[in-house]
Amino acid sequence: MATKIQNPNKEDKCAIRAFNLRKEFEDLIAVDNVSFTINKGEIVGILGPNGAGKTTTIRLLTGIFKLDDQARIEIFEKDMTENPNKYKMNFGIVPEISNAFSDYTVWQNLNFSGGIYGISKEDIEIRAKKLLNQFELIEKRHFKTKTLSKGLKQRLNFCLALLHEPPILILDEPTSGLDPISAKMMRTYILQLKKEGKTILITTHDLREAQTICDRILIMNRGKIIADESPNNLRERFKSTDSIIFKIDGVLSDDLKNKMKKMFKNLKEKNDYLVFSSSNALKDITKLNKFSEENNLKISDLKIEETSLEEVFIHLINKDSRGEGK
Ligand SMILES: Nc1ncnc2c1ncn2[C@@H]1O[C@H](COP(=O)(O)OP(=O)(O)OP(=O)(O)O)[C@@H](O)[C@H]1O
Ligand SMILES: [Mg+2]
Incomplete structure (x- = not known):
């Protein structure tokens, strides 16, 4: 299943364009005609309360959920709506719930994942070593995944997401449940990945985190994006x-x-x-x-x-929940 990575053209400014994403579960509209763009090299944060639709948006974007007729997704200016599988290689995903096998060692998980992506054994070896060094996990390579602490497991999830060298990273609450030191370490890794040229979409509940690392923040509530601005602009608007x-x-x-x-x-x-x-x-x-x-x-x-970003966030969510719009 070795599919070619859609190499980003240098002139292309836009990494992701998503139009009218929508998902219903029985009588609940989880994602309600959501549209957004993410520029190349940006870190964009989706912030929102529990159940706002962040993970569902990610699942629509990455082809886990099927798109309906009105929706369209472009990756590096190419329409991927018709064939999400062809473009999945562009995404490195750190999901809300890890899909690493707990009985496999760190090394076995990387080998298995590399095999799925159709990477040769030699390349897996080279890339896995490099990633394990970068994420300071090399000494744990023969440890079973279930023996790793939450922070170490999350570092393995990053390695798994990066093994096929995707240009776009999708991180669903990557620091959730981590202690402050591990979370800070994770943010340092994320900023390093931006420096390496990755485009990053991250969901988080941590406003300070969004303020520290995101170039732009999308605030989501009840399936809709109710704000799309830089952290500074958001604060400025509520000065x-x-x-x-x-x-x-x-x-x-x-x-x-x-x-x-x-x-x-x-x-x-x-x-x-x-x-x-x-x-x-x-x-x-x-x-x-x-x-x-x-x-x-x-x-x-x-x-x-x-005004803290937290106050802006609470203000916007409360206003939207009262049905008063932006
Ligand atoms: N597979 C599913 N079946 C039914 N309802 C679902 C399913 N997945 C999500 N939902 C519902 O859709 C809404 C949006 O869920 P989603 O997981 O996208 O929220 P979220 O913003 O990621 O929340 P959290 O911050 O708790 O992770 C919620 O009301 C959730 O209960
Ligand atoms: Mg979620």
Whole structure:
């Protein structure tokens, strides 16, 4: 079953174009006319709550689920809708549930997988050694897979996904259940793979992870993509919720507090601090300083807290779930 890898043409900007992906399970629409593009060399994250449709989207994209008539998928500008099998070699998949055989050793799993991809014995040997070194697993090559820790198993899954040298990697929650050190190590591997020129699609629940490694984030909810932007743009769009936090040294009279509340409509007291949200932090801080000077107030501990991606995520999901759209 040695199928040729669709070598990406240097001029092709787009690695994946997916149009109108849709999947129904009985009365549930798991993926609802989802379209997106992924550019060559990008790391794109799909974020969404449990059941949002992330894994189903991946299964449609990689040919595990059959596409319906409206759907279309292009890989490196070539239509693969009609014949997903022909293009599967373009994908290296680290699935949600590993398909490595637990009674096989690391080495046996790599050999078996290489055989399925039609790679010659000599090439399997060369590539497997290289990957096991890259993923710091070489010393475990004769260990049965079931004896490996979760982190080590995940590294084997990466080796299995990369053995046929695919240009696109699809990672379904690759750091889920890993301790912070193993997860960080996995992110370092992922960034290294991007440097090597791989295009990467990753699903994750970890917003910090998405913020750290993704060039673009697709937020999914109830089978739909409700945002498609860079992490910075997403935060930028919700800058109005940046918080200005400060302390007033000494006693603030009720009269001055009321005046302040008139200037900053959503001013609240939080422990020893005063907090208000602002869409233009610089302008509001200048206003606040002027007010404090005029009224002999001393401001201390002033800080701006940027809207976190987590707040943006929760905001978008809640809004969509209330049926209010983007
Ligand atoms: N084989 C199946 N049969 C029936 N329903 C399914 C099947 N696979 C998925 N679903 C349903 O489709 C919806 C989307 O599931 P999916 O696994 O794609 O979500 P997800 O975003 O990957 O969630 P998670 O973050 O929990 O992995 C869910 O409601 C799920 O229960
Ligand atoms: Mg999933």
